[in-house]
Amino acid sequence: MSFKQYFLYQADYQHWADDVLFNALDRLDEDTRRETRKLFFGSIHGTLDHLLFFFRKWHARLKGEHYAEGYGEVLYADWRELKNALRQEIRDLQRWLEYQPEEFFDGRLSYRRTLSREEKDVWVRDALTHVFTYASLERGHISAAGSALGAPFPDMAYYTYRLEMGEHLENMRKI
Template sequence: MSLQNYFSSLARYHVWATHKLLDVNLKSLSDADWRRDCGLYFRSVHGTVNHLLVTDNIWYARFAEGHSPRIALNTELHAERAAACEALRHAVTRWSPWLATLPPERYDGQLAYTRNNGEQVSIPFAPALGHVFNHATHHRGQLTAALTGMVQPGPELDWVYLLQQEAKSP
């Protein structure tokens, strides 16, 4: 499998898992549980969803737009649940169309960007892109653990389930 196809699959998974978590599992939480401190790195489900949105926006800007927004990783972009979920639902859909524009040799290059502290960084492009999707998977896992701790059904978000679903489609 080429890197183009691999990252295309990861981008589809990013959308599928995020939408499933938002539309099925987090949708049924009470407002109190949505904001409850669950001991997550960003404390609550609300804080973690906002963090996912902040970081998706940062990394998309670095990769697709060539600039590095300087914004705290715990910034609350949306105070209201519906707005935060809708913004994240939209944000994750940007990756697939952008990836389709990349020439294969781009994956062998570097990604240069500026960290929040002003440090200039240049790292290998493909592993950095992998980080974007891996990071989101990590925090979706935290949200799944929070749901389980609240005695809510935990979603089955393994990538293999999407791959099996796609294999069944004509």
């Protein structure tokens, strides 16, 4: 499997994992999702909002652009709008990655850090690995907080995603 195909799977997994997480968190009321918890960005809502900022920032960096809008502020106060914006951002990133040539994934990425403006230079594959593993980490924090508040514990494992996708493809072949 090429790096490109691997990262396209990872982008699809992000979308799937978010939906699994949202299905669990939707069982909590608005006030509960906004309660200050032991999360780096305060609440479930705040942490998910930061995850949207994080995806937008890295998507811009991958395209050679700078993005700092929303750093330290809420992008979407409405829960439904926040979920839809995150879904859209991940799909936009996935579509953008689909159009990149194979060589892009073996290339280097230069960018400026958001606050310090320090120049960084990394492998594209390392940047994408960071994006997708950080998102999984934050989803884990959010799901733990949600579960402690009464939401069901979501199974967001990549292995579960691959099993479900394999079953889906098998069912499609039978049709």
